[in-house]
Amino acid sequence: MTEIKRPVGRRDWRTRLIQPEVGAPGGFVSLVPAVHRGSTVVFERLADAQDDWRTGRYTYGLYGTPTVLELGARIADLEGAHHSFVVPGGQAAIVLIYLAFCTAGSHALVPESAYGPNQELGPGLLEGLGITVETYPPTIGAGIADRIRPATRLIWCESPGSITMEVQDVPAIVAAAHARDVPVALDNTYAAGILFDAFAAGVDLSMQALTKYVGGHSDLLLGSVSVRDDAAYARVGPVHRLLGLAVSPDDCALALRGLETLAVRLAALERSTLAIATWLKARPEVGNVLHPGLPDCPGHAIWQRDFTGSASVFSFVFADEWDADRVARFVDALRLFRIGYSWGGTTSLVMAYPAPGSNARSYGARLVRLNVGLEATQDLIGDLEHALALAEGEQG
Ligand SMILES: *Cc1c(COP(=O)(O)O)cnc(C)c1O
Numbered sequence: 001m002t003e004i005k006r007p008v009g010r011r012d013w014r015t016r017l018i019q020p021e022v023g024a025p026g027g028f029v030s031l032v033p034a035v036h037r038g039s040t041v042v043f044e045r046l047a048d049a050q051d052d053w054r055t056g057r058y059t060y061g062l063y064g065t066p067t068v069l070e071l072g073a074r075i076a077d078l079e080g081a082h083h084s085f086v087v088p089g090g091q092a093a094i095v096l097i098y099l100a101f102c103t104a105g106s107h108a109l110v111p112e113s114a115y116g117p118n119q120e121l122g123p124g125l126l127e128g129l130g131i132t133v134e135t136y137p138p139t140i141g142a143g144i145a146d147r148i149r150p151a152t153r154l155i156w157c158e159s160p161g162s163i164t165m166e167v168q169d170v171p172a173i174v175a176a177a178h179a180r181d182v183p184v185a186l187d188n189t190y191a192a193g194i195l196f197d198a199f200a201a202g203v204d205l206s207m208q209a210l211t212k213y214v215g216g217h218s219d220l221l222l223g224s225v226s227v228r229d230d231a232a233y234a235r236v237g238p239v240h241r242l243l244g245l246a247v248s249p250d251d252c253a254l255a256l257r258g259l260e261t262l263a264v265r266l267a268a269l270e271r272s273t274l275a276i277a278t279w280l281k282a283r284p285e286v287g288n289v290l291h292p293g294l295p296d297c298p299g300h301a302i303w304q305r306d307f308t309g310s311a312s313v314f315s316f317v318f319a320d321e322w323d324a325d326r327v328a329r330f331v332d333a334l335r336l337f338r339i340g341y342s343w344g345g346t347t348s349l350v351m352a353y354p355a356p357g358s359n360a361r362s363y364g365a366r367l368v369r370l371n372v373g374l375e376a377t378q379d380l381i382g383d384l385e386h387a388l389a390l391a392e393g394e395q396g
Helices: 013-018 068-080 090-100 118-128 136-147 170-179 228-241 249-281 298-304 324-333 375-392
Strands: 083-087 107-111 134-135 152-156 186-188 205-209 221-225 286-290 313-318 349-354 365-370
Touching: 013 375, 068 083, 068 221, 083 228, 083 249, 083 375, 090 118, 090 152, 090 186, 090 205, 090 228, 107 118, 107 136, 134 136, 134 286, 136 152, 136 170, 152 170, 170 186, 221 228, 249 286, 249 313, 249 375, 313 324, 324 349, 324 365, 324 375
Parallel strands: 107 134, 107 152, 152 186, 186 205
Antiparallel strands: 083 221, 205 221, 286 313, 313 365, 349 365
16 A cells, blocks of 8 residues: 655644644624534543533533524524524424423323323323323312322423313413412424413423424424523423433424524414414305404403414314315315315315314214415415315215
8 A cells, every 4th residue: 555645844734634734714604593412522631521411511422512502592592582492393392391390299280182192101101100190170170179180290281282282271271380389381383482482371381282383394303491590400400301302403403494484484384374264164064263363262351362373284174074085075176275184384284084083072083183384375275165165066
């Protein structure tokens, strides 16, 4: 093997591959947040290498790179939080909150309308750890006081609820909980952390699936846990660290980009969604339209009192004579509304919930959830009209 010629005193080229002696000029200033990838963080001196999560200093990529911490700081700023932890998804945010506040012997309360996988955590994981999770009717309001036990360590709210869209009286639940020193956590995904001011309503923890409106394009999974004060920060911080909830800086960079268009997307989605919900309400095939901005929705008056706007996801219930087969024909006949879970992206989506275990069970198999995207409203209404006609026609 011939040696590559190099000037005397220069390090071997194989070393320079790893530890380069040249680089790009400094002074680059752009509008775009930098994507900092990195697991190891290097220190000037050994004494700098101390590893205390509370100092906020960089120690290891798992605990945050500048890209991840920038997203957290931006979310905390928008929500008026003391601090926001960025985690791999909304479900990870939910688990983090449970494990920060509940230990063996604890009791937690969660609304019957909560996001399905949140409700599955009780039987699927927490009961095995000695934590009792009890569901409560979402419209319970101040009546939550009767469900609080000496062992209650956490009360969940989610407003509006997933699928069935009940708007909760969060301030009333917070008042009853705080009278007994019980913290309240809110799943504020519907509001994008914006349309409902969680901390003004008194909650201790507000989480969202950044996957939905902050990401906004169905191309990432991220979540956030925002804490009200230093007491909640001190509970969540160590557990966040121990769970090893690493997130990708690339995903965080996409979420930071999503933030730039959040206001215009939410405004356009609200307009189009209200137009479609109102159109459906006038159709003879449709019974209730469960959109928080319309009077059919349980808690509509609370929504008017507490929210500054509505979002893109809502449900409607077909008239009594509709059965699961006819609902499936309707869903299958849609062309622009794509069949899929999740929401908050640019594409319109539809899902039906015929499963008896779903919180939509009280509506039989007649409930359909829509996520309105950024397609032209008239085309989406045309798609619904066409599918209604096909579902009827094939009925014979
Ligand atoms: C989607 C969603 C979650 C879970 O978020 P992921 O990022 O998919 O894990 C939690 N809560 C609500 C209300 C959601 O809609």
